[in-house]
Amino acid sequence: MAEENKQGAQTDAASDATGKSTTAATTMGTETPAASGTPSNAVNAEQITALLRAAQPDSIVEVIQAFGEVTLIVPREHIVEICDYLKHTPKLEFNFLADLCGADRGVEEEPRFEVNYHLFSTKHFHRLRLKVLLNEDDPLVPTVTGIWKTANWHERETFDLFGVVFEGHPDLRRILLPDEWQGHALRKDFPLRGYEPYSIN
């Protein structure tokens, strides 16, 4: 399975998707947009890094290609402009933020936290992961709610469970746990059963 995906990543996902779109239009009626893609869901890594580096020279720290997926590690200062660029550039058009989630790399790790942005294009059906690395003593990252409104709840969840603060978020408060909860439950140093039994009074 991983083999398939690696091969798929080499081909241009966008051109394949448009090539198949004619068959989809006939099966689904003329007025509906094409909804056919390829199993290769990763974006062309060379193309996207070239485009991004041309637009913003220091926008990419590292490019990782693994398991048929492309990950770009980006500095947090540029995350908003990179997302804006990826959303509005023709051929890329990442107009759908599929997911945003945090992760704790470990208590001893530095940088300790990461925020993953899973981008998807409803036109070209390709996917891309952006990753921002954050230090424990300064877990701040600018919000992307201005680009995709769906980031609102995802960022609240990440704030709630990891304590990552999204600067400029319109309504940054806990979403899953009670407002008066102490600590951030998905951090590695938070015990599985919590510190003490919790009850809502």
Added chain:
Amino acid sequence: MSVSTQNLPPQFEVIDQPLDTQMTISMGPQHPSTHGVLRLELVLDGEMIVKATPDIGYLHTGMEKLFEYKKYQQGIVITDRMDYLNPLGNNLAYVMAVEKLLGLEIPERAQVIRVLMCELQRIASHLVWLGTHALDLGAMTVFFYCFREREKILNLIEACSGGRLTPSYFRIGGIMMDLPGGFERRVKQFTDNFPPALAEFNTLLTGNTIFQSRTKGVGYISPEDAIDWGISGPSLRGSGIGLDIRRANPYTGYETYDFDVPVEQDGDVWARYMVRMREMTESLKIVRQAAARLKPGPVKADAPKVVLPEREAMKTHMDALIHHFLIVAEGFSVPKGEVYHAIEASKGELGVYVKSDGGAKPNRVHFRAPSFVNLSALPIMVEGEMIADVVAVIGSIDIVLGEIDR
């Protein structure tokens, strides 16, 4: 009441007016139409909704944390409990993400069975949606009819996995065990009997003018807003965007099945209703095709370090016994890395992010729950509507609080 009446002319009566012009009410968490424990804070102007704020977390059980303390194969049973109306879809998303990390090749028969069971589960999930949606709008009969049909699907799921609501049927590297004898016949019986039942639902609701006037033009969301708010699945297709992950990023061989993706243009509750009703027919088509494709063959990948051996082999072969012991006692190590795998669940895009540090337990598992994202757009749909329409809109986005709160 301590209002001074001294300076008022005697003909005036003083009334305390707590209902000034706007009123804030709390809907839920015990409200029956919120499908679980969702609380909505509604600001009303008369009967019109000025502002709606969903409040979630009442069912939060820290499942994502629990994954980090369980071996990869133990995580499958946790996924059952997220979207409890579509457990096989959750199983599939999770095992496929882990299989992507392991680079496993899944045998043809296992893939066909996965498609077959997932589409049956999709119909079952849509039946619960239909029954409860109609119940919320005051049509009680549909609820019983839907649960009668759903029962037949649950019986099929029970026959092959032993569980009705929490089957855990898909395993990393294949499925738990092969289908029981006579299963194809039972599936055929179901696929033959379901179209008349579906016609019955259409007779009860689709042509019903009361149902139409409760749903048409209510809870509108534009295609641009829908994408911006990350809505997926039938709710997105009700806004005229024909996005289906089974087509966009096919998995488990969906590209080889012949089915249509129903799309409606109106973006209201009625459009989302029509999309799901038509989807059940399409799922039935896939079930028929998958059942016709069932050919004898292995249902587990050839990976002795990951897949449990057959019971008989475990009792008679030394190496099989060792593998069995190691998988159960220590688990299997998964290569270091991270994947995001998305499938088209009955509610929308169900994505699983799995991050491995090379050990037998995942470092991080995150579920992109479609209900969670779809619910976040609820304020857009209900603001400006009447309070009675809130239940119609909640029903139309088909949420399950189990996967919202996780």
